[in-house]
Amino acid sequence: MTGDDKRGEGPTGRRPGARSATIKDVAERAGVSIGTVSRVLNNTTRVNAQKAERVREAVAELNYVPNMAAQNMRRKTTRMVACILTDIGNPLYARLIAAVQRKLNDSDYSMVAMSTGNVESRELAALATARRYRFDGIVYITGSQDRAEVNAAIAEVGIPTVQIEREKPDNDTFCVDHRQGVRLAAEHLRAAGHSRIGVVTPGIGARPAAARVDGFLALCAELGVTDGADLVRQVQGPVDSGFNAAMALMRLASPPTAVISLGSQLLAEVLQYMAAAGLAVPEDLSIVSIGDNELTRFGNPPISAIDWDFARVGSDAAGRLLQRIDARRGGGPDDGPTIARLYETRLIERRSVAAPKAPGRLHRG
Amino acid sequence: MTGDDKRGEGPTGRRPGARSATIKDVAERAGVSIGTVSRVLNNTTRVNAQKAERVREAVAELNYVPNMAAQNMRRKTTRMVACILTDIGNPLYARLIAAVQRKLNDSDYSMVAMSTGNVESRELAALATARRYRFDGIVYITGSQDRAEVNAAIAEVGIPTVQIEREKPDNDTFCVDHRQGVRLAAEHLRAAGHSRIGVVTPGIGARPAAARVDGFLALCAELGVTDGADLVRQVQGPVDSGFNAAMALMRLASPPTAVISLGSQLLAEVLQYMAAAGLAVPEDLSIVSIGDNELTRFGNPPISAIDWDFARVGSDAAGRLLQRIDARRGGGPDDGPTIARLYETRLIERRSVAAPKAPGRLHRG
DNA sequence: CACCACGGGACAGAATCCTAG
């Protein structure tokens, strides 16, 4: 009864083996029934003020914490959301998953992160895990879009899902408008006088790269540029690096006067090539980076970049997921038709873009 | 009995409302008892091959997945580990948590990430959550070391815990040897002829910064440098930026000829100041960065940096945590005394260090 | 008598429904 006894099995020095208190222990100590304890803790209906007080005291004295596993069983809900992505170590997505985590946390959900390394079997394993744990929702981020088995598994998993940077009509999707982004970049370069613009891109298995290349080629078509495809260099593995892609581009019979680099890793490699070849930015080659980072912001020279608000994307996606979860709990089938949000990008002008040295041949296009 | 009926509630097109199959359903369908199903799934003892086959068929047909919550109750284990850190969005820790996640995953554990924003109340909330969920372990990363309540909560949480970048004798700790790192940096600069070396550091609440400043001052003392403390600039908030710290340093009556920058964010700001003031690196100021990143690797000029293997740290820490968890399950109290691992750093020489312009006054120290 | 496969029941911790006062 005295709350100031700090020895023994008091709150301090909990022995590892000590079983933690259950709701039954609390009920006994407070001299009430289990049901009453539950009611006090979840304040579902009114209980006698005195008993409520005794319960709260008992909870404090026993350092009682409800067991989530037991709650999960009854409530059929875990308050956990899986975040499945290719690589949690990719700094590009750091802000995104931070925003997701934060939003979930604000509603008392926890986020469990699963990296798949963009490997199909691990994607399937992650989905199976999500099912075993009966997670309340899934945030699925990027990765190749065309794996039929994975897409089928997502459809069958039976857990509300939102997808980020994936275009799938079955779920709510949240994508950056990379088509518009690459257009912004290309038009900025054209405005500076460039008519031959190269593109260095990672493999187009995942949506972001695919959409960018798509957007670029569409723009070329609109402008009547016929050899746009020749100027798009796809970097496949880590071996076939951005360094080589940049070199191939610059050794073309009629090399580009400007380059759009997709992804921060590639940008670094392109810059390395330029340094190695003794070429200057922007004098010998103008550069726009898709994606803003420390290198574009603080490098020398600072690189013009296309930027977008990943924090917003993550927050919106998580918010929508929570809506879906609530709707399902309510009993209604779900919450209306799927939505597909597209986020605009913006151009940050810096010193890496200048007029081409040889006053570009404008006859093309 | 026919397994080829694919309509209705078959695996494809699971309706959202459809309750997922339980072990009882499987038992009924296979015509065996619940216990037998359990034995087949966990292959604890031998069961009749025919019955086992029937069970496996039923599992496949019903698309049965065991319910973790129910397993947790009996097994008193969740196969989940909490990763508590200040900010999951900080790219500095991306590799670290990726390694932790990967190591846990290899042993079929899931990682739930919790950001605290380095706010005491949220740290306590994270620990409470870990207790509610009965996580099997905790990886605690960085954050201010001196919050008594937090440290008490870690001690009382009753869950095996390892700590990264925190020096706490009660747990296994895994720290980078920043004292050695800053020494490496300083000695490299001294070897190049610098005797006045400035330091720009974030607030020393957290261990990494504290250890670095400590190491620097210790070195100064050894060398008989008496005004080392004057050359250490602590940047507190985002307002009092690295830009200003660099400026203050360079406007000293006798400014340093070299600077050690702690943290990538600060490095960028120092470089910004240099550009704004029209000063060149390394001609007007040599720089060594503690921490390697894109900016140090690919910037212009590339910056000499102190680097370490965070992936290893994370992997080791997670591995040790798994050992502790196993040991506790085995019944033994724990697994021996706590360990405190320290990881060496290494210097990567790049072009940001040169001899000081005015052949340094060597009479000091 | 030892052994094995297997069924049946107790159990874990919390929520919720029913019912009696």
Add this chain to the structure above:
DNA sequence: CCTAGGATTCTGTCCCGTGGT
């Protein structure tokens, strides 16, 4: 109508006991 106790439920695991070899 409000309060609170008691029984029931959720899903798997583990142990015990039985019947057959």
